[in-house]
Amino acid sequence: MLYSQCLFFLNGDYIIMDKFRIIILTKKNLKPTSIGENVVCKSEVTKVSGKRIDFEVEVYKGSELVGAGKHIRFIINRSNFTEKLKS
Numbered sequence: 001m002l003y004s005q006c007l008f009f010l011n012g013d014y015i016i017m018d019k020f021r022i023i024i025l026t027k028k029n030l031k032p033t034s035i036g037e038n039v040v041c042k043s044e045v046t047k048v049s050g051k052r053i054d055f056e057v058e059v060y061k062g063s064e065l066v067g068a069g070k071h072i073r074f075i076i077n078r079s080n081f082t083e084k085l086k087s
Helices: 078-086
Strands: 006-010 013-017 021-029 040-049 052-061 064-075
Touching: none
Parallel strands: none
Antiparallel strands: 006 013, 013 021, 021 064, 040 052, 052 064
């Protein structure tokens, strides 16, 4: 099932929302990569606070760091959230 998403830019962060999650992404592109090149993404949970989970993310092409960022995700109870949307 496909859900509509809302993507907007606020204070340098990308905000993505759909019916079941809210994602905040801050990114830095350090070096370009070509289409088809293999990259490895490493992520680490750095903080859990209630329904909020913070991640640090790094992207490597071989041993070279080509991207980095922070990812914040909020856990949402689907049934409660859906009921609130209906009202």
